[in-house]
Amino acid sequence: MNNPSENNVDKMEDRRNFLKVGAMVAGATVAPGVLFYGVAHSRAPEEAASIGVRWGMLIDSAKCGDECDDCVTACNTENGLSGETGPQDTQYIRKLNIKDLRNGRVHSLPMLCQHCENPPCVDVCPTGASMKRADGIVLVDRHICIGCRYCMMACPYKARSFVHEPLTDQNPEVPRGKGCVESCTFCVQRVDRDEEPACVEACNANGHQAMLFGDLMDPESAISQALKTHASTEVRADLGLNTGVRYQGI
Amino acid sequence: MANEVCLNQESCKPEQFWGLLALGGLVVLGAMYAFFTLEHHGHVLTGMNNQIVWGLPHVFAVFLIVAASGVLNVASIGSVFGKKLYKARAPLSGMLALSMLAGGLAVLVLDLGRPDRLVVAMTYYNFKSIFAWNMIFYNGFFAIVGLYLITLMNRNLKAYSGTVGLIAFLWRIALTTATGSIFGFLVARVGYNSALMAPMFIIMSFAYGLASFLLVQSAMYKWNGLLLDERILSRMKNLLGVFIAASLYFTVVFHLTNLYFAKQWAFERFILLDGGVYTNVFWIGQILIGGVFPLLLLFSPGTRKSIGMILLASLLVIIGGLAQMFVTIVGGQAFPLVMFPGFVESSSFYDGVVHAYSPTIWEFLLGMGGVGIAFFLTVAAVRAFKFLPQDDFHSLESKDA
Amino acid sequence: MARLANWLRLAALGVATTIMVAAAFPAAAGVDLPKLEKGKGEKCVEDTQFMRKNHMDLLKHQRDETMRKGIRTTKHSLKKCVECHASEKTGSVAATKEDFCAACHSYASVKLDCWDCHATKPGAQQVKKSTSNSSRVTKSASSVSPLMASSISGGNQ
Numbered sequence: 178m179n180n181p182s183e184n185n186v187d188k189m190e191d192r193r194n195f196l197k198v199g200a201m202v203a204g205a206t207v208a209p210g211v212l213f214y215g216v217a218h219s220r221a222p223e224e225a226a227s228i229g230v231r232w233g234m235l236i237d238s239a240k241c242g243d244e245c246d247d248c249v250t251a252c253n254t255e256n257g258l259s260g261e262t263g264p265q266d267t268q269y270i271r272k273l274n275i276k277d278l279r280n281g282r283v284h285s286l287p288m289l290c291q292h293c294e295n296p297p298c299v300d301v302c303p304t305g306a307s308m309k310r311a312d313g314i315v316l317v318d319r320h321i322c323i324g325c326r327y328c329m330m331a332c333p334y335k336a337r338s339f340v341h342e343p344l345t346d347q348n349p350e351v352p353r354g355k356g357c358v359e360s361c362t363f364c365v366q367r368v369d370r371d372e373e374p375a376c377v378e379a380c381n382a383n384g385h386q387a388m389l390f391g392d393l394m395d396p397e398s399a400i401s402q403a404l405k406t407h408a409s410t411e412v413r414a415d416l417g418l419n420t421g422v423r424y425q426g427i
Numbered sequence: 428m429a430n431e432v433c434l435n436q437e438s439c440k441p442e443q444f445w446g447l448l449a450l451g452g453l454v455v456l457g458a459m460y461a462f463f464t465l466e467h468h469g470h471v472l473t474g475m476n477n478q479i480v481w482g483l484p485h486v487f488a489v490f491l492i493v494a495a496s497g498v499l500n501v502a503s504i505g506s507v508f509g510k511k512l513y514k515a516r517a518p519l520s521g522m523l524a525l526s527m528l529a530g531g532l533a534v535l536v537l538d539l540g541r542p543d544r545l546v547v548a549m550t551y552y553n554f555k556s557i558f559a560w561n562m563i564f565y566n567g568f569f570a571i572v573g574l575y576l577i578t579l580m581n582r583n584l585k586a587y588s589g590t591v592g593l594i595a596f597l598w599r600i601a602l603t604t605a606t607g608s609i610f611g612f613l614v615a616r617v618g619y620n621s622a623l624m625a626p627m628f629i630i631m632s633f634a635y636g637l638a639s640f641l642l643v644q645s646a647m648y649k650w651n652g653l654l655l656d657e658r659i660l661s662r663m664k665n666l667l668g669v670f671i672a673a674s675l676y677f678t679v680v681f682h683l684t685n686l687y688f689a690k691q692w693a694f695e696r697f698i699l700l701d702g703g704v705y706t707n708v709f710w711i712g713q714i715l716i717g718g719v720f721p722l723l724l725l726f727s728p729g730t731r732k733s734i735g736m737i738l739l740a741s742l743l744v745i746i747g748g749l750a751q752m753f754v755t756i757v758g759g760q761a762f763p764l765v766m767f768p769g770f771v772e773s774s775s776f777y778d779g780v781v782h783a784y785s786p787t788i789w790e791f792l793l794g795m796g797g798v799g800i801a802f803f804l805t806v807a808a809v810r811a812f813k814f815l816p817q818d819d820f821h822s823l824e825s826k827d828a
Numbered sequence: 829m830a831r832l833a834n835w836l837r838l839a840a841l842g843v844a845t846t847i848m849v850a851a852a853f854p855a856a857a858g859v860d861l862p863k864l865e866k867g868k869g870e871k872c873v874e875d876t877q878f879m880r881k882n883h884m885d886l887l888k889h890q891r892d893e894t895m896r897k898g899i900r901t902t903k904h905s906l907k908k909c910v911e912c913h914a915s916e917k918t919g920s921v922a923a924t925k926e927d928f929c930a931a932c933h934s935y936a937s938v939k940l941d942c943w944d945c946h947a948t949k950p951g952a953q954q955v956k957k958s959t960s961n962s963s964r965v966t967k968s969a970s971s972v973s974p975l976m977a978s979s980i981s982g983g984n985q
Contacts, residue, residue: 273774279769302556305551331615
């Protein structure tokens with residue numbers, strides 16, 4: 178019924194429309210990325226955390242002092258932790274000393290929440306209290322945490338702690354209380370103010386400079402440059418979690 | 428007064444009834460006391476800590492939940508597979524399943540860090556979490572088995588009991604699969620991350636459930652002055668033996684497979700050889716008391732016809748089940764996380780060392796409270812409803828397939 | 829005999845009701861309403877009647893905005909509420925029954941869950957914002973606000 182010349186005209190129209198729509202869709206897809214690139218560096222308080230940013234940390238264990246625990250002290254101070262190390266006490270970050278059984282080589286490194294991209298703790302939380310924020314920081318929403326401790330079972334890094342006692346005099350920036358689970362937040366209260374986590378700041382202040390914090394999705398950031406030039410690994414890379422914290426020298 | 432609730436007893440013994448209820452109530456009161464103490468002071472009073480996060484209460488709770496789903500099996504064999512001997516016992520089985528599940532869940536909820544947020548747990552669901560699915564399955568279990576009991580015991584609805592029984596059977600398979608998967612889905616821990624966990628829990632639920640049912644059945648008949656035909660127990664004990672053997676098979680396969688992987692050797696050595704209390708509880712509790720001895724009692728010529736021995740075997744299976752839960756839940760957590768294979772780790776957060784666990788009285792009271800709740804509910808329900816059939820064994824025998 | 833028992837039961841019920849109702853009258857007349865301390869500053873961020881009816885909704889909405897999305901507006905921030913409304917005497921909003929939050933909540937008998945986790949006292953130091961706008965990732969050492977060290981005792985009590 179349709180003669181061939183009419184078919185050709187229809188096809189041309191279709192192609193034109195397709196190109197138009199295609200260009201619009203492509204433009205709409207690319208534009209936010211362009212915008213995000215622009216705002217990645219500082220964020221107003223009214224702005225939400227952005228999916229165009231992913232916070233990460235690079236730890237060079239070769240520069241980490243075996244006896245030094247400035248990062249731990251700084252974390253305890255910033256977050257209002259007691260600093261005690263009994264079996265029921267909270268530790269967001271700890272110094273891990275590892276000794277190679279084959280050759281006896283010893284070194285130490287800080288171990289903290291790895292802020293995975295595929296966090297097992299988020300998968301297992303029955304209420305969704307264990308969550309990953311848009312910018313990659315893994316947090317516990319203590320408003321809906323029921324204290325079942327399943328996320329503590331699930332974490333391969335034993336990053337989470339449970340608050341066993343009633344607390345008072347919390348840091349107003351870091352609410353924490355009895356019956357909920359907690360872990361390192363990358364000092365989210367500081368990150369949202371364009372500052373570094375307390376542990377990184379302390380490590381830089383004492384001269385070791387073993388910890389580097391920054392935006393993994395920004396190719397110009399110091400951490401991205403470092404990751405591109407030097408080899409780094411994830412702890413338990415075999416689990417496929419794509420952690421935000423990477424290590425050198427282990 | 429007690430005469431009003433003396434519906435299906437040969438001889439009414441009100442003192443015994445109220446005495447039993449009081450005993451159950453006392454145990455529950457103990458658990459309530461433990462709960463309020465822990466809720467006020469926090470879990471600092473327990474032996475659970477940041478390394479062993481689930482302890483004795485969870486051993487009791489998970490055992491009760493797994494056994495509860497297994498208890499329903501008796502009814503399923505009747506409704507779904509058409510065995511008359513089991514069909515007569517279906518109401519008791521359904522009711523016992525509900526009361527044991529209630530007991531297990533109560534312990535789980537009371538042990539939460541924030542039990543006041545139970546409503547939050549019911550309204551915020553992360554459907555990727557198998558734990559959330561468990562909550563759906565547990566609540567659905569109450570509804571479906573409740574409906575099942577109604578169809579079993581209501582003359583007008585008896586025709587539907589087959590269909591509802593099938594749904595209940597499938598639901599309980601899903602529930603136990605999900606319970607086993609709570610552990611099986613944990614990729615982080617060497618003792619857990621295995622697809623075998625779910626079917627292993629299913630098989631063990633068969634064994635624990637039937638053993639619990641046999642014990643409770645005999646006790647309830649005795650306490651209500653009714654006679655239980657010995658031949659019923661003789662028939663059911665063979666099935667119990669099969670389930671025990673199957674559980675042992677799964678245990679063997681689990682550990683044998685682990686022994687094949689070099690990366691699992693350290694954990695296997697821990698459980699099988701030098702884990703101290705965990706090794707002892709595994710071999711003596713789970714394998715010997717929970718597996719080998721009951722099989723001997725159930726099948727050796729000298730003891731297999733004795734009712735007392737059959738009931739003893741059931742009791743041993745239950746003790747073995749608690750031991751298995753202890754080894755799985757606590758032992759799996761006691762073994763340290765391996766973050767750097769080939770390295771020895773040490774830290775202020777108990778990395779690289781076997782984690783210590785000393786349960787306190789509060790955890791024991793809380794766990795026993797679950798048993799107490801199941802006991803209390805069962806004793807009361809059996810008194811009030813016709814759960815204890817008086818069978819005509821000859822008729823059952825002749826019509827049985 | 830049975831009628832006497834019934835009459836007694838009715839009488840007891842009547843007495844109980846009268847006592848309970850009578851206790852409510854003075855409260856309704858405004859005698860026992862809690863006296864709240866005035867907060868700092870001229871006025872609250874919203875007007876009083878609005879706050880009375882809606883502060884719970886504001887809190888519930890704001891908590892998700894802050895927690896889940898990282899939006900930290902100061903208008904409805906709980907920290908800012910505490911800073912203005914902390915009692916002069918105790919320095920807290922819920923330490924004693926006269927403090928701001930605890931006063932109304934103990935009167936209305938509504939349990940306060942917030943202060944299990946949130947600090948009831950304002951922070952000792954105001955954390956200063958970074959003055960430079962350049963991205964932190966290019967700086968080698970941060971030169972911003974000191975860690976909040978002195979007044980935080982924190983941890984297990």
